[in-house]
Amino acid sequence: MxxxxxxxxxxxxxxxxxxxxxxxxxxxxxxxxxxxxxxxxxPYRPVFFDAAEYQFLESACERLFPADHNGPGARALGVAEFLDRQMQTPYARGENWYMSGPFEQGPANLGYQLPFIPKDLYRKGIAGVEHYARQQYGKGFVALSAMQQDEILTALEGGSVQLGDIPGRVFFEQLRTNTLEGAFADPLYGGNRGLGGWVMLGFPGARADFMDWVNQEGASYPIGPVSISGETA
CATH class of the missing domain: 1.20.5 (Single alpha-helices involved in coiled-coils or other helix-helix interfaces)
Known part of the structure; x- marks a missing residue:
């Protein structure tokens, strides 16, 4: 007003x-x-993840969001950098989560039921995947072929792998969700490098006004996206 x-x-x-x-x-x-x-x-230097963990993220996120004819993949979009920056926020420390017990496993509609904040999920989850990869293939995740990496990620998604105290499916969903956030969040937060994710979608970004292009029956948005910082594609 x-x-x-x-x-x-x-x-x-x-x-x-x-x-x-x-x-x-x-x-x-x-x-x-x-x-x-x-x-x-x-060059970005990770703060939370060590070098091996960061390499795992670059490889795993690329398999979840690979480059193809539609646009760049997670590696080119800087998703691992986004994740490392995300681990330095209140979200990663679970500051807005209810973290008191009891923790009871049950139907999915009960929500998250583990005593681990996102930082713990990643640290324990990555270590668990590395252990599983060496058990199954005799190599760490990064050294595996793309097909073998996909097999591991598929097993995690299907719920057939337990990563110590963490169900594989829980870690997979955490990684997939944050990977998509890194691909499509504002570049201000470290991912969506060069606004490549937004260009792929035809999303205008943080423009103050694009109402003239609403309800255009599928017509492509003719102006490139812009970040909160003012960066343009």
């Missing part, structure tokens, strides 16, 4: 404030964009 500015003095004051604020926002956004560009130019 817009404020009423009937008083001429109030209008002049607000006009001055808006001008100052606009200048601050413009200069602030420029510095922000420059900082993001400088960071993007450097």
């Amino acid at each position: 817009e404020p009423t500015l009937n008083n001429p003095f109030r209008r002049s004051v607000v006009k001055g404030l808006l001008g100052t604020t606009s200048f601050w926002m413009a200069s602030g956004n420029a510095r922000w964009a420059e900082a993001l560009a400088a960071e993007a130019a450097q």
Whole structure:
């Protein structure tokens, strides 16, 4: 709801404030964009995951979201970077989760029933998959062929593998969900590199207004997407 500015003095004051604020926002956004560009130019160094875990994520996420004729895969989109950044958030620490017992396994409609926050799920889950891969194939997950990696992921999805205290299906669903988030979230969060996921979907991104292109009966959106940071494809 817009404020009423009937008083001429109030209008002049607000006009001055808006001008100052606009200048601050413009200069602030420029510095922000420059900082993001400088960071993007450097190879990403994972903070939460160690080198082996990060390599696992790059390989596993690529099998879940592979590059094909439709567009780039998880590796090119920087999904592993997104996941590592995600592990540094309140979500990964389970700060908004109810984590008191009892933890009873039951129907899916009961929701999540494990005492592990996302950080624990990944650390234990990755270790469990590596152990299973060496048992089944004599090699770590990254060293396996794409077909063998798919066999492991399929077994996890089907629920036939237990990763220590974590059901394989639970870890698979966590990884798949976060992989899709990394492919299609705003690039500000580390994934969707180059806005490739949005280009693939024809999604306009964080544009302030694209109502002229709603209900166009399947017509392709003619303007490329834009990130919250101002990055364009």
